[in-house]
Amino acid sequence: MPAVFFFLIDVSMNAIQTGATAAACNAINQVISDLPEGPRTMVGIATFDSTIHFYNLKRALQQPLMLIVPDIQDVYTPLETDVIVQLSECRQHLELLLESIPTMFQNSKTAESCFGAAIKAAFLAMKSTGGKLLVFQSVLPSVGIGALSSREAEGRTSISAGERETNKLLQPADKTLKTMAIEFAEYQVCVDLFITSQTYVDIASVSVIPRTTGGQVYYYYPFSALSDPAKLYNDLRWNVTRPQGYEAFMRVRCSQGIQVQEYSGNFCKRIPTDIDLPGIDCDKSILVTLKHDDKMQDGSECAFQCALLYTTVYGQRRIRVTNLSLPCTNMLSNLFRAADLDTQFACFLKQAASEIPTSPLMQVREQVTNLCINILLSYRKFCATVSSSGQLILPEALKLLPLYTLGLIKSPGLRNDGRVDDRSFWINYVSSLPTPSAIPLVYPRMIAIHDLISKEDGSLIPPIIPLSSEHVSDEGIYLLENGEDALVYIGGLASSSTVQQLFGFSSIDEVHSQLVLQQYDNPLSKKFNDVVNEIRRQRCSYLRLKLCKKGDPSGLLFFSYMVEDKTASGPSYVEFLVHIHRQIQMKMS
Template sequence: MASPVPPGVPRPGNPPPNFNPSVQRTPDSLADNMQNLQINRPPTMPNALGPRPAPFGSPLYPAPASSAHPASVFPGASPVMPNPPGTRPAPFTTAPSAAPPVSFPGASPVSRPGPPPAGFPRAGPPPTTPPQASVTPNVPSGRPSGPPFAQPPPFGTRPPSNAFPSASLTTGPVAPPSSAQGPVSTIPPSNVLGPISNGPPVFTSGALPGGPRFPSIGSTQQPPVGPPPSLVQNRASQPPNMRPFAGSLAAIAPPASSSQPVPPFSAASQGIPPPSASPYGAQTWQMQPRQVAPPIPGATQPPRMYGMPPPPNQPMTGVPPAMGHLPVAGAPLGGTSKIDPNQIPRPIPNSSVILYETRQGNQANLPPPATSDYIVKDTGNCSPRYMRCTINQIPCTGDLLSTSSMQLALMVQPLALPHPSEEPIQVVDFGEGGPVRCSRCKGYINPFMKFIDQGRRFICNLCGFTDETPRDYHCNLGPDGRRRDADERPELCRGTVEFVATKEYMVRDPMPAVFFFLVDVSMNAIQTGATAAACSAINQVISDLPEGPRTMVGIATFDSTIHFYNLKRALQQPLMLIVPDIQDVYTPLQTDVIVQLSECRQHLEQLLENVPTMFQNNRVAESAFGAAIKAAFLAMKTTGGKLLVFQSVLPSVGIGALSAREAEGRTNTSAGEKEAHKLLQPADKTLKTMAIEFAEYQVCVDVFITTQTYVDIASVSVVPRTTGGQVYYYYPFSVLSDSAKLYNDLRWNVTRPQGFEAVMRVRCSQGLQVQEYYGNFCKHIPTDVDLPGIDCDKTIMVTLKHDDKFQEGAECAFQCALLYTTVYGQRRIRVTTLSLPCTSVLSNLFRTADLDTQFACFLKQAANEIPTTPLLQVREQMTNLCINILHSYRKFCATVSSSGQLILPEALKLLPLYTLALVKSIGLRTDGRIDDRSYWITRVASLSTHLAVPLVYPRMIAIDNLISEEYDGSLIPPTKPLSSEHLSEDGIYLLENGEDGLLYVGNAVNPDILRQLFGSSSIDEIPMQLVLQQYDNPLSKKLNDAVNEIRRQRCSYLRLRLCKKGDPSGVLFLSNMVEDKTPSGLSYVEFLVHIHRQIQTKMA
């Protein structure tokens, strides 16, 4: 056992505790992510032979070996696999790409967390600047990834690297936008919400004149090994020599229109993963010109609200059916409503980049819509990417909140990906004393703690306690009452900061990074190609993992028995170790099952190539899923880590065996409306009990379900949801169309910014308290959530309730503290603080409501209710939530309006549309498969705010006229309303919800257009399992560019399906036309009539 090392001193052979992997230490560093995040990058090239610094801090304590079942020599001696190893199946191919970021003028060269699946844009070296003694940028930790430069692009060819012009950093005056550019829009200090966009944030692809432009692809480099930059040492009383935030919003110029963005996951030939020889590679796509609106000088008028008393010279607006002509209570819905469908509220697409300051003039600004593209300047409050509140002014009393009928909740995404142009999160090291905290509530120092008595004491903004300032943290106050060093200390001027944790925050030394792969080799998995696709994906992803001595891997396969593999380098070939007992599971040769990646890489690659052939004649149909994950957990118990499971059939034998509760093809309707929800609950408590034990030992489980049958996701998903993991669902699995998505999903899973062994707590000011947490985690005590794994895609909803009153004009603060271990073995505390004004005016609540966050709250509450409540009742609950909010507004804030008008608050004018879409979604329909609904519930549990709306109200675009139409230079054309009235027989439409894409082809499409897009002039000749190719014509290129841009925006490899009118696929597409009337649901116009009638009834 190693001798103790004093706190703060680097351990031998490992990065010091203040090591920040996101820092570009030389111009040779590479940002391998669409967000220019530089975490997860290997210190040397993935295939380099030299030693690398260990990413974790302490030696691994070897686990005691356990007895092994008699083993057979791999690969041919297994009793269940008599076949000799064969050649590897044909590799799959897909492709990555590169795209650079924009940055604030003068920002220090930084990089950001690791890459998403192949094809995300890469950023080039930063401008050369003299060294600064500044706080190093922090990014959530991730894993090294990226290909050697010699590797070709895995997905095929794309435009040459010179498509990206390079540009130097300019620090002079900003030039006005060119005629080709759109204006830059800023969030003015007044509470103006920007227009709603259907898509989540789109990271700008053009470079701002004040920042570096995208470099050529050849300029991308890997970060070398070197000592980390120094952090701000907050122990001395003198202010550190730290760089303040460079530039103001007014100094930010719009991006050049010539810049073009890059798709994320790449797929010149979609659906085929890259060959094993080249799983990565830089690839260039044409980048999308971004429109940016000009800064708005001076203050602007507050937004118009339907029915709100208007500002001077502004009329009141509403949704008029023609005054007095809306049906009154009791009127039949079949009558003419006189509502003009073209005038009702719909999302307004906006491709402008919004420049947003979190606070201005010591007041919080309203955040931009979550689905918009925005760049944040942190001026005290945290970025809305990390924390958003459903209402941006806090009601002074619980009664006022009840009167509004709105939800008061936070959406917390602590490791969210920032925009590449945003200032990086600063890391602060207070030394052995640790960060300054309140003695009473343990809140962390933040910009809203008030210093008094010449800086000798401070008042906590969370609990109001007056505390003594530590002597080595003292600083005099200026004339304005602020500390003189406030602008030089990140914790006193930034809403998000990361502290280096001391020994007192560690229960044990950080463990190695363990990745354990568990692959289903049952008959169904072999015959459908799921096993081959999983092995191919794992084999390619290995190159994304660091090869340092602290990175360890293991692999096992399973059917009705479990097969571990000894990968020790001393063996001539991997050795199979079979565990036949699936009731009393054990792990053979524990110390040899999980080994250092550097020692076993050759054996691991050999094994992955041979597994599909070894089991090709396997006739064992049963799956011991529960026993397999239990055995893998026993191997990981001493270290924790990530367990990645590839499952293809219903677990039928061993621990946690399940029965086919839903016969294939049975619908919820035939199961009985009142009983259907019981099929969405776990079958028993076995898997839940196991999952709690996994979480206790810091094992995070992700499950990739590659199936063509029912697998009881309701039961299986309990394990990843409890351990902070995720479910990936590929149904019906097809090797042709799903292999590329499987590879990209797996690669992003292991390379995205993430943390381990995490604990999170949200604190709020006196007067509010946390009511409940919702998300993927395990909770042992009411105040904290335990997260064996957390990543940049996970969001946790926190509901709040009043326990006291606030004073008018006061501010209420929320603080999220996430204690986690980076992938380099450093304990960090990410502190996110948001301070909002309190109000006793009801109309202020409606004026500052956040639509996206309110609806995300609706969505997560519905998903939470579905397993325990009949669907009809859940639909009514969601509709009533919407009606109650609009009724409250109509009753108390729009009393001067005619009763014949439906009055909607401006900030929530789309709430009826999104509520209707939710009621018609997969989760609340009665005609879907049980597994589809279970997966929908599981996905919603940790869904990010910006993806909530697209999940139920997808984006639809016309692609048959991509050439003829002009749409502001964007790669993605304007969206169309989800109504069949906007579909034509000679059109082709793409509809996407962030995960799946449906291509709908009309019956009268021009054969020449079909030939250009699909290579065939007849729709009958186009296969249903669509693999989108790029042909040598402008229309095909436009379609590929649009699809790749959507993949980049959604951070997901969009899977495409062809839909033809007149067959089931066409019905699937039309079921997403949520504005249409259906046999079981109202049209959008009818729904507005229904809401208005209910409001009139309540008013009466």
């Protein structure tokens, strides 16, 4: 299978006016030189509003030729060939076209979007080759195949509107897009979705396509033409350059006595034993639930094998085999000693996310808390040396489990407030999240940046501060990041010279939330840039930066991440530990 990259860009009125179309074209233009070199690399491009516009990129033409597909109920591709061509052949045409698209549509008054029809038409063009379809979308798909209506009744997402209604909004509106996605997966087309919106776009419905085809959803809300183009470019660049493969199949096998119960993640499943991955990359994880249906001998070993067959971007067919052999034990204390908190918590997180669309939030929060209680109860009952019942005893390897459980309960996915799209994105983000990213998502990292210079201790990133408001001083400036977003909080009494050195504002009153990080000519600014760049490197994510200040809604946003404080969305950490301890004591008695 050749490496095919097809770009599909929303050019509806809203996308043009907010600068989303220009940001997408600019990002694609910069990324073209990062696509894999060689004669096998092919590209195609189309734009859409209420109709679909393909472009003939054949070199013989003076300039790219636009071909319009007006029928958005029964779509087709206008040309069998020349819509997807070798990159080496059409590079100049492509660059020219990307520069002119925003101006070509600048006076557009078309507010509609035929998203479903456009991806179907792009798929028809890619059907014979397979490949990556990268879609930039700004508004709710409103016409053509898979059109959606604005289900979110003017943002009424509170519990009073009825749990059942809210749950319905977290599930796809109908089966149209899912049926399409299964067909895409069959022909090895992997779809990535870049959502650059300022309104509701029904992520619950549109995300079905990336989830079924091994792709990913990127979400820039509310899209800002000032601060988001840099993140859009970096996300796109990492998307096409990261280690990845196409047309993959995966199967997990285990030794006798154990069997695979289910797989979960971003893939398509047509037969019980294998999963199909039109695209697989280094940022995806797949959760495999096992069940054991036979007795294991103490001291014997049980084995697991994961085999992944895939094609590289350079067209080599490879198989990657991972083997694991683990000792069986009937000593529960051995199990607790070898527990892997990150992996165990990643499973918790994924299971909770998969429950949210169909269960009341209160129930999911209770399930999560009970899981934590039952694990600690088992340890107390079967492993702990007898001590006074007044003590809360935690296994060494899992001693932070209650803290992360509390973080999960207070996360955007499980809080009662918030927009439907934000929750849908959170659920979707979690479904393929790699294990190292699970804990930062619910318990972000917070560091002080006002004294970066004075506290040189050899490490680039300063010590981590607990997420409690008692550690946030009014004179300080702090950075908080969860692997996806980064908030910079400026205390009400922060020194104006420090604010000036870091952000170039002469006073705190000038601070506005859109932050484009710049390096100013002073040691503090340089150090701060180094720290942010190191975090971006660690996370493989550009991080969307937002400035927050005291006495402002953005300040409330920052404090909503203080997991250890008592908030509207849950108890303080101390109260939570007391609750867990009480439950364990009740179950022991």
